[in-house]
Amino acid sequence: MIDPLFEEALRILTFQSGFNSAVVVAGTAALGLAGGTVGTFLLLRRRALVSDALSHATLPGIAVAFLVGAALGLPERSLPLLLAGAVASGVVGLLTVQALSRFTRLTEDSAIGAVLSVFFGLGVVLLSVIQNLELGGQAGLKTFILGQTAAMAQGEAIAIGLLAAGAALAVALLFKELRVLAFDPGFAAVQGWPVGALDLVLMGLATLVTVIGLQTVGLILVVALLIIPPAAARFWTDRLPALTLIAAVIGALSGWLGATLSALLPKLPAGAVIVLVAGGFFLLSFLFAPARGLVAAALRQGRLRLTFAERRALTDLLDGRPVQGAAALWLRLRGYVRDDVRKGGALTPAGQAAARAAARDRRLWERFLADYPALLPAHANWGVDPIDSVLPGDMVRLLEERSAPS
Amino acid sequence: MMPDVQEFLQIDAPALLAAVLACAACALVGNFLVLRRQGMMGDAVSHAILPGIVGGFLVAGTRETLPMMLGALAAAALAGLLIEVVRRLGRLESGAAMGVVFTVMFAAGVVMIEQASAAGVDLDADCVLYGQLETILWLAPKGWASLANPAVWAALPREVLTLAAVFALCVALVGLFYKELKITTFDPALASTLGIPAGLFHYGVVLLVAATAIAAFEAVGSILVIAMLIAPPAAARLLTDRLAAQILLSVALGVLAALVGYGAAAFGPMLLGVSHSLNAAGMIAVASGLILALAVLFGPRHGLLGRRRAVGRLRAAPGFVAPEAQKP
Numbered sequence: 146m147i148d149p150l151f152e153e154a155l156r157i158l159t160f161q162s163g164f165n166s167a168v169v170v171a172g173t174a175a176l177g178l179a180g181g182t183v184g185t186f187l188l189l190r191r192r193a194l195v196s197d198a199l200s201h202a203t204l205p206g207i208a209v210a211f212l213v214g215a216a217l218g219l220p221e222r223s224l225p226l227l228l229a230g231a232v233a234s235g236v237v238g239l240l241t242v243q244a245l246s247r248f249t250r251l252t253e254d255s256a257i258g259a260v261l262s263v264f265f266g267l268g269v270v271l272l273s274v275i276q277n278l279e280l281g282g283q284a285g286l287k288t289f290i291l292g293q294t295a296a297m298a299q300g301e302a303i304a305i306g307l308l309a310a311g312a313a314l315a316v317a318l319l320f321k322e323l324r325v326l327a328f329d330p331g332f333a334a335v336q337g338w339p340v341g342a343l344d345l346v347l348m349g350l351a352t353l354v355t356v357i358g359l360q361t362v363g364l365i366l367v368v369a370l371l372i373i374p375p376a377a378a379r380f381w382t383d384r385l386p387a388l389t390l391i392a393a394v395i396g397a398l399s400g401w402l403g404a405t406l407s408a409l410l411p412k413l414p415a416g417a418v419i420v421l422v423a424g425g426f427f428l429l430s431f432l433f434a435p436a437r438g439l440v441a442a443a444l445r446q447g448r449l450r451l452t453f454a455e456r457r458a459l460t461d462l463l464d465g466r467p468v469q470g471a472a473a474l475w476l477r478l479r480g481y482v483r484d485d486v487r488k489g490g491a492l493t494p495a496g497q498a499a500a501r502a503a504a505r506d507r508r509l510w511e512r513f514l515a516d517y518p519a520l521l522p523a524h525a526n527w528g529v530d531p532i533d534s535v536l537p538g539d540m541v542r543l544l545e546e547r548s549a550p551s
Numbered sequence: 552m553m554p555d556v557q558e559f560l561q562i563d564a565p566a567l568l569a570a571v572l573a574c575a576a577c578a579l580v581g582n583f584l585v586l587r588r589q590g591m592m593g594d595a596v597s598h599a600i601l602p603g604i605v606g607g608f609l610v611a612g613t614r615e616t617l618p619m620m621l622g623a624l625a626a627a628a629l630a631g632l633l634i635e636v637v638r639r640l641g642r643l644e645s646g647a648a649m650g651v652v653f654t655v656m657f658a659a660g661v662v663m664i665e666q667a668s669a670a671g672v673d674l675d676a677d678c679v680l681y682g683q684l685e686t687i688l689w690l691a692p693k694g695w696a697s698l699a700n701p702a703v704w705a706a707l708p709r710e711v712l713t714l715a716a717v718f719a720l721c722v723a724l725v726g727l728f729y730k731e732l733k734i735t736t737f738d739p740a741l742a743s744t745l746g747i748p749a750g751l752f753h754y755g756v757v758l759l760v761a762a763t764a765i766a767a768f769e770a771v772g773s774i775l776v777i778a779m780l781i782a783p784p785a786a787a788r789l790l791t792d793r794l795a796a797q798i799l800l801s802v803a804l805g806v807l808a809a810l811v812g813y814g815a816a817a818f819g820p821m822l823l824g825v826s827h828s829l830n831a832a833g834m835i836a837v838a839s840g841l842i843l844a845l846a847v848l849f850g851p852r853h854g855l856l857g858r859r860r861a862v863g864r865l866r867a868a869p870g871f872v873a874p875e876a877q878k879p
Contacts, residue, residue, distance in 0.1 A: 258591055
């Protein structure tokens with residue numbers, strides 16, 4: 146028997162649970178995808194938290210737009226007007242951050258903190274004005290702060306999905322330009338790329354994602370869509386195309402699973418659940434990603450230590466120094482040492498060969514480090530890697546000549 | 552129409568006192584955040600304490616302050632630890648590490664609130680964001696004359712007393728460790744060679760900020776806490792080059808922002824003939840933003856106009872040759 150809850154989850158996940166929830170889930174997934182792709186470049190440009198100032202700065206614009214709408218006599222809150230207001234004040238906030246950190250002695254973090262809190266404070270004051278005016282339709286304004294997918298109408302969800310897809314497409318089209326901007330803006334400028342305009346495009350895309358995410362995730366947490374997926378993807382790869390792709394997938398999965406969970410279970414606000422799902426992906430990547438994850442790094446380091454200890458034990462035996470404890474046990478397991486170490490000639494033939502190779506490696510590495518310390522390749526684990534596989538053959542021959550006992 | 556004295560003393564005075572103390576304490580410790588380029592730490596901590604507050608509330612089952620504060624302190628310590636772990640072990644830049652940690656913790660807090668309200672517990676994310684300045688009441692005084700009675704002062708609201716204690720703690724710690732804070736802030740490497748533990752002071756500053764933020768959020772809300780941690784010290788930084796002067800100035804500007812902001816929120820609409828008042832915490836944040844904007848524009852040496860004037864003086868000096876005239 147299948148759990149009814151599980152069945153329902155399966156239906157929502159596969160978009161078979163009514164058109165409306167399918168559209169909302171798909172729109173949220175598209176939002177996550179756009180957040181992941183745009184966020185990748187924000188992260189590499191070290192601009193991750195600027196988007197936090199941006200999202201908080203949208204609140205006064207929303208409030209002003211609502212007041213304008215009420216003054217014009219619009220019957221209900223009109224979403225395009227509110228979002229236009231959000232864009233306007235978000236951009237003002239963004240420009241203020243840039244001006245503060247560029248033209249004054251304040252650092253960027255102070256500029257972000259000041260803009261974020263002052264603009265949000267202004268928004269809160271304006272909201273209290275609206276509350277006092279007792280206008281209709283104001284209840285929806287608070288949903289912008291913490292987000293709510295339930296309030297999303299079908300048309301809105303479709304628009305969000307299309308805009309998000311557009312943002313992701315823009316990143317794909319500008320991939321080469323954004324790549325050079327992210328890694329070496331100075332080089333990009335020298336090559337004749339319009340660096341300032343590209344930066345503007347990137348921040349514009351971030352603004353777009355923030356504003357369309359306001360309703361779903363809320364303005365406090367929307368920054369998570371831009372930060373967490375790329376930060377999680379960073380553990381999986383060192384290559385930019387793969388990084389962007391993985392961030393997009395993690396973002397889309399977070400939106401998809403989060404919206405589903407929130408539709409499925411009562412009292413789970415969508416924005417927070419999406420962020421928590423993304424946080425779960427981050428934790429998994431942080432621990433288990435093969436490229437830079439903690440477990441992989443620990444394994445790599447452990448293997449390095451083991452190899453180093455084995456080589457030292459082997460050369461010790463070769464020089465006639467006894468080896469005891471865990472190292473001796475390990476050598477016996479590897480078949481390098483006969484069971485009875487106390488008797489002479491304890492090394493097996495395989496052990497003899499390995500020990501001689503280790504001793505030669507150590508001798509040559511020492512010579513190399515003494516004679517050519519500046520030439521050490523950055524990626525080499527000297528003293529552990531076999532020297533023939535790291536250094537070119539003629540260098541090894543030279544070292545052999547130099548280190549030959551005279 | 553002026554509010555009568557008793558109403559002022561019972562409603563406005565305690566709120567004003569709480570706001571002033573919170574602003575002064577935040578501005579004081581905020582100096583070290585601004586100088587250490589850790590402005591976003593206040594933002595991260597004040598978001599990340601939400602699950603701790605809710606957790607403390609759920610465990611204790613009451614609206615008592617102590618369990619909530621303990622929970623918040625635990626959450627702040629956890630957030631600081633996680634940010635360091637993600638930054639060091641994950642090799643992410645500190646901004647991204649903060650962004651990951653505080654959004655996830657805030658989201659966890661929001662979910663906890665919703666789940667708790669499903670169980671019939673009334674708790675709101677709003678009170679954490681905006682604070683409850685308007686609900687602080689001091690019922691003891693009946694008029695100016697009653698202020699001479701010490702029993703009236705003993706009946707000050709708990710929030711005000713807490714904030715006064717935290718402000719005193721901040722003043723004491725900054726005064727006591729002024730020399731060490733100064734050297735670890737400006738030259739941590741030199742501090743380490745002199746045997747002053749720079750790392751310890753880094754965590755000390757973060758913890759002090761967390762304690763201040765936690766004491767203040769209940770009264771004034773986390774948004775105002777962030778504004779007060781950054782805006783007054785940033786404004787003071789544009790007005791002076793001396794640390795002691797900057798600290799004193801930032802506290803003064805914080806107090807000024809509290810007075811102006813609260814006055815505008817409580818009495819501004821009254822002057823316009825509207826009976827409702829505006830959100831005081833938001834207004835104080837706006838006032839601090841205005842002060843910062845004024846400092847940016849008119850700061851004597853580091854303000855935009857002041858710098859232009861200095862350049863003008865340089866150009867007018869005898870013997871100056873304009874760069875555009877220096878053609879070979």
